[in-house]
Amino acid sequence: MTPAPSVPTIAGGAIAGGAGAVYSELVLGSLTPRDLGLLTHPGPSLMSIVADSLGGRRQGVPPPWVAAVRRSAGRRAPGVLGPLFAPGTVAVPDCLTLSTDMGRIPIDEQLGGLRELPPDMLLEQLHADSGGLPPPGWRPVLAAPRRFLTAYADVLDSAWCAVAPVWRQAGELLDREAARVERCGADLTLVLAGTHTRLRARPGRIGLPDPNPETFDRAGRPVALLPLVSGYGASVFSVDRPDEVWLGYPVPGVRQLFGAPPPPTRHTALDLVLGEVRADVLRRADGVSTGRVAARVGCAVSTLTYHCDHLVAAGLLSRSREGRAVVLRRTERGESLLGLLDVPD
Incomplete structure (x- = not known):
C-alpha cells in the first residue's frame, strides 16, 4: 500500500x-x-x-x-x-x-x-x-x-x-x-x-x-x-x-x-444510473450556459463543474466557450442515453 x-x-x-x-x-x-x-x-x-x-x-x-x-x-x-x-x-x-x-x-x-x-x-x-x-x-x-x-x-x-x-x-x-x-x-x-x-x-x-x-x-x-x-x-x-x-x-x-x-424519490432510470444531480444537468444541457444550468439545478457553479467533468469524461456532455459563457450540450451519446432512460419506471 x-x-x-x-x-x-x-x-x-x-x-x-x-x-x-x-x-x-x-x-x-x-x-x-x-x-x-x-x-x-x-x-x-x-x-x-x-x-x-x-x-x-x-x-x-x-x-x-x-x-x-x-x-x-x-x-x-x-x-x-x-x-x-x-x-x-x-x-x-x-x-x-x-x-x-x-x-x-x-x-x-x-x-x-x-x-x-x-x-x-x-x-x-x-x-x-x-x-x-x-x-x-x-x-x-x-x-x-x-x-x-x-x-x-x-x-x-x-x-x-x-x-x-x-x-x-x-x-x-x-x-x-x-x-x-x-x-x-x-x-x-x-x-x-x-x-x-x-x-x-x-x-x-x-x-x-x-x-x-x-x-x-x-x-x-x-x-x-x-x-x-x-x-x-x-x-x-x-x-x-x-x-x-x-x-x-x-x-x-x-x-x-x-x-x-x-434524497427525493428517483423518478426515472436516468436518475438511478447517473444520480439525480447529474441526470438533471444532462436534461438541461441543451445549449445553455453553465451559469443558467447551475441556477436551474440549484447548485454552485464550482459544484456544477465537478459534475460536468464526470459527464464529459463519460462522453455524455460537451463544453464550448461562446463569448464569455461556457455552453453545455449533450453529445450524441448523451442524447441517446436521455432518450433511452429518461422515462418513468
Missing part, C-alpha cells in the same frame, strides 16, 4: 491517493457485461474508515463515525497503526488489508484470522513489498510480529464494532447500487459518472490516484466494483491481483447515512 496525504486507495495492499495526486492509468480494453461485477464486502470500507479515523488520512468520514471509532479502538490504536501510515511507508502487506477472498469469507472470520496469521507470512510480505528493506516505522513489527498481529486485530475488531451498524443501515443503498450498475451494463465510464469518485474514467481507460504513477493493463481480467460505505471521497483500487481488478468508490447516497435527509 502506498501512503498519500488524503483519500486512501487500497491497491494491492496500498493506501494512496488524495487531492492533487498524480494518476496511474489502467488500460481497460473492451469490456463485456461478463467482465464487470459488483462485490459488497465491508472490509475495504472498514480499512478506509480506519485510515481516516486513526491514521490521519482524511477521506470525508463524518465526525460522529470518527469519534465512535476512536472511542471503541482506544488510545493505543494510533500507536499500533503507526507503521501503516507513517511517512516513508511504501507498502502495507496484503495480509493486513482484509482483502483476501472477500467474496467468500465474512468479515468476522477475516478479523479472527488476523490473530491466527503466521508471523512468518507477515514478515515475508513486508520484505517482498519493500525490496528487503522495510521502512523504519516497521521495526517494532519486525521485532515482535505476533504481538503486533494481536494488537492490530484488536484495533480492527473494535473499529468494526463501532461501524457495523452503519454497514447494516447501508443495505438499501447497496441494493440500489447493484441495480444501477446492472442498468449500466459494461459501460464503466457510465458507472463511475454516477458516483462521487476520485477515479477518473474515460472510454477504455481509468485514472487511479497514485503518488507513484504507472501504466497497468487489465489484460482480460474481470473488474470487481466495490461500493464503499465510508467517507464521501474514499477510493479503493487493486490492479496487481492476477485474478481480477478492483475499483472502489463511495456508494451513491452515502451522505444519507451521515444524518442528512434522504
Whole structure:
C-alpha cells in the first residue's frame, strides 16, 4: 500500500491517493457485461474508515463515525497503526488489508484470522513489498510480529464494532447500487459518472490516484466494483491481483447515512444510473450556459463543474466557450442515453 496525504486507495495492499495526486492509468480494453461485477464486502470500507479515523488520512468520514471509532479502538490504536501510515511507508502487506477472498469469507472470520496469521507470512510480505528493506516505522513489527498481529486485530475488531451498524443501515443503498450498475451494463465510464469518485474514467481507460504513477493493463481480467460505505471521497483500487481488478468508490447516497435527509424519490432510470444531480444537468444541457444550468439545478457553479467533468469524461456532455459563457450540450451519446432512460419506471 502506498501512503498519500488524503483519500486512501487500497491497491494491492496500498493506501494512496488524495487531492492533487498524480494518476496511474489502467488500460481497460473492451469490456463485456461478463467482465464487470459488483462485490459488497465491508472490509475495504472498514480499512478506509480506519485510515481516516486513526491514521490521519482524511477521506470525508463524518465526525460522529470518527469519534465512535476512536472511542471503541482506544488510545493505543494510533500507536499500533503507526507503521501503516507513517511517512516513508511504501507498502502495507496484503495480509493486513482484509482483502483476501472477500467474496467468500465474512468479515468476522477475516478479523479472527488476523490473530491466527503466521508471523512468518507477515514478515515475508513486508520484505517482498519493500525490496528487503522495510521502512523504519516497521521495526517494532519486525521485532515482535505476533504481538503486533494481536494488537492490530484488536484495533480492527473494535473499529468494526463501532461501524457495523452503519454497514447494516447501508443495505438499501447497496441494493440500489447493484441495480444501477446492472442498468449500466459494461459501460464503466457510465458507472463511475454516477458516483462521487476520485477515479477518473474515460472510454477504455481509468485514472487511479497514485503518488507513484504507472501504466497497468487489465489484460482480460474481470473488474470487481466495490461500493464503499465510508467517507464521501474514499477510493479503493487493486490492479496487481492476477485474478481480477478492483475499483472502489463511495456508494451513491452515502451522505444519507451521515444524518442528512434522504434524497427525493428517483423518478426515472436516468436518475438511478447517473444520480439525480447529474441526470438533471444532462436534461438541461441543451445549449445553455453553465451559469443558467447551475441556477436551474440549484447548485454552485464550482459544484456544477465537478459534475460536468464526470459527464464529459463519460462522453455524455460537451463544453464550448461562446463569448464569455461556457455552453453545455449533450453529445450524441448523451442524447441517446436521455432518450433511452429518461422515462418513468
